[in-house]
Amino acid sequence: xxxxxxxxxxxxxxxxxxxxxxxxxxxxxxxxxxxxxxxxxxxxxxxxxxxxxxxxxxxxxxxxxxxxxxxxxxxxxxxxxxxxxxxxxxxxxxxxxxxxxxxxxxxxxxxxxxxxxxxxxxxxxxxxxxxxxxxxxxxxxxxxxxxxxxxxxxxxxxxxxxxxxxxxxxxxxxxxxxxxxxxxxxxxxxxxxxxxxxxxxxxxxxxxxxxxxxxxxxxxxxxxxxxxxxxxxxxxxxxxxxxxxxxxxxxxxxxxxxxxxxxxxxxxxxxxxxxxxxxxxxxxxxxxxxxxxxxxxxxxxxxxxxxxxxxxxxxxxxxxxxxxxxxxxxxxxxxxxxxxxxxxxxxxxxxxxxxxxxxxxxxxxxxxxxxxxxxxxxxxxxxxxxxxxxxxxxxxxxxxxxxxxxxxxxxxxxxxxxxxxxxxxxxxxxxxxxxxxxxxxxxxxxxxxxxxxxxxxx
Amino acid sequence: xxxxxxxxxxxxxxxxxxxxxxxxxxxxxxxxxxxxxxxxxxxxxxxxxxxxxxxxxxxxxxxxxxxxxxxxxxxxxxxxxxxxxxxxxxxxxxxxxxxxxxxxxxxxxxxxxxxxxxxxxxxxxxxxxxxxxxxxxxxxxxxxxxxxxxxxxxxxxxxxxxxxxxxxxxxxxxxxxxxxxxxxxxxxxxxxxxxxxxxxxxxxxxxxxxxxxxxxxxxxxxxxxxxxxxxxxxxxxxxxxxxxxxxxxxxxxxxxxxxxxxxxxxxxxxxxxxxxxxxxxxxxxxxxxxxxxxxxxxxxxxxxxxxxxxxxxxxxxxxxxxxxxxxxxxxxxxxxxxxxxxxxxxxxxxxxxxxxxxxxxxxxxxxxxxxxxxxxxxxxxxxxxxxxxxxxxxxxxxxxxxxxxxxxxxxxxxxxxxxxxxxxxxxxxxxxxxxxxxxxxxxxxxxxxxxxxxxxxx
Numbered sequence: 044x045x046x047x048x049x050x051x052x053x054x055x056x057x058x059x060x061x062x063x064x065x066x067x068x069x070x071x072x073x074x075x076x077x078x079x080x081x082x083x084x085x086x087x088x089x090x091x092x093x094x095x096x097x098x099x100x101x102x103x104x105x106x107x108x109x110x111x112x113x114x115x116x117x118x119x120x121x122x123x124x125x126x127x128x129x130x131x132x133x134x135x136x137x138x139x140x141x142x143x144x145x146x147x148x149x150x151x152x153x154x155x156x157x158x159x160x161x162x163x164x165x166x167x168x169x170x171x172x173x174x175x176x177x178x179x180x181x182x183x184x185x186x187x188x189x190x191x192x193x194x195x196x197x198x199x200x201x202x203x204x205x206x207x208x209x210x211x212x213x214x215x216x217x218x219x220x221x222x223x224x225x226x227x228x229x230x231x232x233x234x235x236x237x238x239x240x241x242x243x244x245x246x247x248x249x250x251x252x253x254x255x256x257x258x259x260x261x262x263x264x265x266x267x268x269x270x271x272x273x274x275x276x277x278x279x280x281x282x283x284x285x286x287x288x289x290x291x292x293x294x295x296x297x298x299x300x301x302x303x304x305x306x307x308x309x310x311x312x313x314x315x316x317x318x319x320x321x322x323x324x325x326x327x328x329x330x331x332x333x334x335x336x337x338x339x340x341x342x343x344x345x346x347x348x349x350x351x352x353x354x355x356x357x358x359x360x361x362x363x364x365x366x367x368x369x370x371x372x373x374x375x376x377x378x379x380x381x382x383x384x385x386x387x388x389x390x391x392x393x394x395x396x397x398x399x400x401x402x403x404x405x406x407x408x409x410x411x412x413x414x415x416x417x418x419x420x421x422x423x424x425x426x427x428x429x430x431x432x433x434x435x436x437x438x439x440x441x442x443x444x445x446x447x448x449x450x451x452x453x454x455x456x457x458x459x460x461x462x463x464x465x466x467x468x469x470x471x472x473x474x475x476x477x478x479x480x481x482x483x484x485x486x487x488x489x490x491x492x493x494x495x496x497x498x499x500x501x
Numbered sequence: 502x503x504x505x506x507x508x509x510x511x512x513x514x515x516x517x518x519x520x521x522x523x524x525x526x527x528x529x530x531x532x533x534x535x536x537x538x539x540x541x542x543x544x545x546x547x548x549x550x551x552x553x554x555x556x557x558x559x560x561x562x563x564x565x566x567x568x569x570x571x572x573x574x575x576x577x578x579x580x581x582x583x584x585x586x587x588x589x590x591x592x593x594x595x596x597x598x599x600x601x602x603x604x605x606x607x608x609x610x611x612x613x614x615x616x617x618x619x620x621x622x623x624x625x626x627x628x629x630x631x632x633x634x635x636x637x638x639x640x641x642x643x644x645x646x647x648x649x650x651x652x653x654x655x656x657x658x659x660x661x662x663x664x665x666x667x668x669x670x671x672x673x674x675x676x677x678x679x680x681x682x683x684x685x686x687x688x689x690x691x692x693x694x695x696x697x698x699x700x701x702x703x704x705x706x707x708x709x710x711x712x713x714x715x716x717x718x719x720x721x722x723x724x725x726x727x728x729x730x731x732x733x734x735x736x737x738x739x740x741x742x743x744x745x746x747x748x749x750x751x752x753x754x755x756x757x758x759x760x761x762x763x764x765x766x767x768x769x770x771x772x773x774x775x776x777x778x779x780x781x782x783x784x785x786x787x788x789x790x791x792x793x794x795x796x797x798x799x800x801x802x803x804x805x806x807x808x809x810x811x812x813x814x815x816x817x818x819x820x821x822x823x824x825x826x827x828x829x830x831x832x833x834x835x836x837x838x839x840x841x842x843x844x845x846x847x848x849x850x851x852x853x854x855x856x857x858x859x860x861x862x863x864x865x866x867x868x869x870x871x872x873x874x875x876x877x878x879x880x881x882x883x884x885x886x887x888x889x890x891x892x893x894x895x896x897x898x899x900x901x902x903x904x905x906x907x908x909x910x911x912x913x914x915x916x917x918x919x920x921x922x923x924x925x926x927x928x929x930x931x932x933x934x935x936x937x938x939x940x941x942x943x944x945x946x947x948x949x950x951x952x953x954x955x956x957x958x959x
Contacts, residue, residue, distance in 0.1 A: 147847075148744075149744060149848070149849035150849045151744070151848075152847070191689055194687055205687070221939060222934065222936060223936055225909075225914050226847040227847065227879075227912070227913040227914040228877050228879075229652055229656060229877055229914075229917050230650075230845060230917060231650040231917065231919060232915050232920075232921060232929070232933070233921055233933065233940050233958050234700065234701055234940045239692060239693060239696070241693065242689055242691070242692065259746035282607075288716075288717035326790075328786070332784075387685040387686065389608040389610070389685065389686075390607070390686070391605065420686055454685070456687075457690050458688065458690050459685060459689065460687060461689060462689040470690075474683070474691075475679075476679065477679045478681055478694055479691075482694065485692055485943055485946055485947070486692075489939060489943070500692075
């Protein structure tokens, strides 16, 4: 059992190790007890800011010695309560570990400390004609993105963190440091620990370095936008585009409610109608061909006002609606809480999943725009909820449960990219059945004391 | 402890369950105690041929009840002693599970029983304009390919089994049946059990069904071949091709020794020189552009006689050398044993790795052609060894150990695609360090009795 005395001695040891980079100050704890989600804040008992893998290992060993929970923290932009500390303990903020250890253009890879953000990496990569494609929107750390198996708008073409992490340095729950994988592009040398730690949300250890695949910047980029009289036409255009094998780099759906919200929020004048936004990467001829093919599909399915451009400024304008989507949605109901959730289904079921969800929403008092990385079969609801109204909360819960059940019945998943955290735990048994026992066995084998980010996933 | 009585009662139960699909006949056991590798045969005590997931589950439960080792078997084409039974036990031959459960063109995926072979799947997929790209050469089962994380010639473009398995049905070591993953293209819903079981070589359970990604057949395919005065020029052409971002579908290296062997074996008249073979997939204009780009790189690096073709028959001729490589190599030394091995390194180190290995071979009496999926940084040696000559065996062992040590020193892996089996176990500690303890912990958690394919990987 942990006692106050134990915690004091551990905190003394952490203070000795880290000096001012260890704190129990209320303001810092509060900052580290919440992410960008609707989940209530739960501050840790202390926060530390290690600056090296060796320091993280010492922090973990000290905490493990006194059975103190450990909660890894990147930038706090996660969406399912990943950084909350329901069991208290120490938040390990990795933001001081922000060095790009190596960028190797000849191998199209880079090794970064866990606190490096994707934009930071991309600024350096661009000097070499390269980029790191995984883009969940927020300026999150690459360690956090690995932990949540993040993806985002580019995943339809370039894959998610699952496909783009080659190797990791991980501090295990007992303070030992391991490296998973190598820089070889493929390997059959035993269990795929890299993929096991990617998406484990800090419940198996703390990633302190990540080795990532980089990709060549495309020779040409073009963008396009097209609107539809119905959500049906928009979703079916997305499905047909994927089924036709057109290698879109991004394909985003925004529903009419969201387009209206974006127009008001950012003073734009888009059609208030379900809209698809596209980005194409390739040769100059290639991106034109892709846009032409998509335009034809869209036209057959009722698309109107197809606009495309290879000009960067024009591209920014076309995509501006998407960039404002989240805050524009929140502004639809000032003072509300944005309860975001995401599911992912096989592409052939996407239309049913989106349209049945839309039907639910039409029959509900709840306001909840739909936005999606529809090329992956992945979409989000942003439910706008009064946090002080139990009826509102209950309705959001009901819509949420129906959405997840629908996705699972379609052989999809309860979360395509946000992760489990606190928010999707209740659905794990329905999604995984007895496979959940295997996850529990793995967790118990690697973290027998249950100290790593307790209360998350399992 | 297992006793003869226990085994008898288990064998009785298996006989009752499976009738003639359970046997202890010597000839069948012998067939199941060896793969396509140099590892000595080690027959199991019995062989069974279940025809359904439920039967596999019963077989596993019966064996587990009496602590009898279980060795999954596909077609026996593995290359590191994966199907040998060093601890005896029951070989579970999955060849009767050869149904394509579902092929879903709209989702570009298929679910197959583990005993379906890749050519069998591709015959059906072709009717829908689709194909399954992972191609290790042999006519192996898709379950076996998942188990060894197989890849092959197409992996440079389409990925390995790691990237192409969406979900699996797995019989756990206690006979329970789980499904890992869903048909969603991406998910952040907990630990990535699919990737954990892919490459686990039957040591964590038996995959009975596999859900796979399919890809659209390319609009156009072209092939090319080019030879070089030196291995140096050939390897650097491969490296530059990858670094230039040319999306080759296949890029294979054969050294001069192997080209000579192929000429003799198949009565061909290729230049006896290091040779690169290419395949390009894309639009008609795209494959021509790719070939032109590669031709220019090759020319700058001393390539001679660059030939390319979009004609299918011509393509067959260009690739014929590659198809005959293994048996042509064996024919260089009639009666010899072919000791095959593979390593994989970051692409920037490929030249050093291949050329230092070639140097080793020049200073050795050993005959060992080099052939490689060089686009991945992956290559093979086929060491031609007299199995009755200890000096020959020792020399092969020495060359092998130097090769693996070299790959690991370059931040590569001891096996890019063959797997660990019996043959690479000795290198696991050097490759993984303390991460090997994590693999052992996972193994103990999922297979606490150590009955699943014992003696492999760990």
